[in-house]
Amino acid sequence: MDKKIPTESLLDYYARTGHAITKDHLPITSEVGHFNVRMTTVCTRKTPFNRRDYFKICICTGSERGFGTLIYDDREIQLNQPSIIFTNPSVPASIEISKMSRYGCIFNKQFIEGQMSPDVQYASPLFNPTLFPVIAIPEEEIDRVNGYFAEMQRLQESDYPFRWDMIRNILQLLIHEGIRLQQQQVVQAGVVRDRLANTFFSLLNQQFPVDSPENSLKLLTPAHFADQLHVHVNHLNSVIKKSTGKSTRVIIHERIVTEAKALLRNTSWNVAEIGYALGFEYPSHFNKYFKQFTAVTPMEFRSNSAAVPVL
Incomplete structure (x- = not known):
């Protein structure tokens, strides 16, 4: 496969x-x-x-x-x-x-x-x-x-x-x-944002796309990013909130969910493999996480996507 x-x-x-x-x-x-x-x-x-x-x-x-x-x-x-x-x-x-x-x-x-x-x-x-x-x-x-x-x-x-x-x-x-x-x-406050915010988003986007279930995401929390950026997590959260109106955690969640949808739609990986690739040790944790943000399970999302092909 x-x-x-x-x-x-x-x-x-x-x-x-x-x-x-x-x-x-x-x-x-x-x-x-x-x-x-x-x-x-x-x-x-x-x-x-x-x-x-x-x-x-x-x-x-x-x-x-x-x-x-x-x-x-x-x-x-x-x-x-x-x-x-x-x-x-x-x-x-x-x-x-x-x-x-x-x-x-x-x-x-x-x-x-x-x-x-x-x-x-x-x-x-x-x-x-x-x-x-x-x-x-x-x-x-x-x-x-x-x-x-x-x-x-x-x-x-x-x-x-x-x-x-x-x-x-x-x-x-x-x-x-x-x-x-x-x-x-588009009225977008801070499109050209604080340099720390730009560096955060650059670091976030460098993790994607996920191209193999063997290589799981490593940066999953605001603290992980703060460590990489050599700043206190509270300072990072403050800058991101001011620049985007969203918390650092929400932005990370949104990007992970977006990638999860792409993997469910475009690969033959099973749900456990996708969950592991996105940093979840157990499939049940990934299922709960995905449903929290999308109101459907990963399998339900995959079935719905297959029912309306985009090709």
Whole structure:
């Protein structure tokens, strides 16, 4: 039995889509990373619901309401207006879009590594899976945002020797545009939070995705995180509460439950294996914990998810 969560690699992506890796693209094995941008104007089939080992940003500019649906972890998000979609590799996702045109770019960690500060990464849904992945684009800004993709494509197809450096710069602009638009549209106190809060969330997210039942979570309580961050647990709790309006414990619980749902939906692991992977020594403890936050048992959640397939 395969004990790994399905993760689509870049090679899997190209095999699935039938797109060729041409001389205009950096090789997947390149030390400086891989990048590709393209435009499509045809209806797309629903993509597989899985995690990926690459980042993806796309802009959808359909002219009719209800032109697409994004399944993002346990959320179904209707795409009803021009939007930028930032998908984090660790979050299982599937998208179905019709009646639209869109640009999309994919790139791996090596391509963008070291380019964005931790504070910027925390404020972007591309790197922070706790943020909403779909950001509406005001009508007056659609052409400008589309222009970023068009320019990256023009550079990709050019023979300018430093085109990848220019593309990285434009990609950073695009990520910043997403942060700016999201902060304008959503009143989120402290989106760019205290540095300790940013470090806490970075440490929390580093534990995910859980990819094997043999490797259980180690940081499960506020005290565990405080020890790693070399601060008193009361200080950590105070900073997190001020930054988010939630307690440290609640945030940890929410992230564990989110991962539990993904594992129940996307793996063949049994409940005991999932519980152990999430730090529970006994299945009964995991069952009680999961039901406390979801009102159903892990098996009930798995059965309900299987009854309404997302693929």
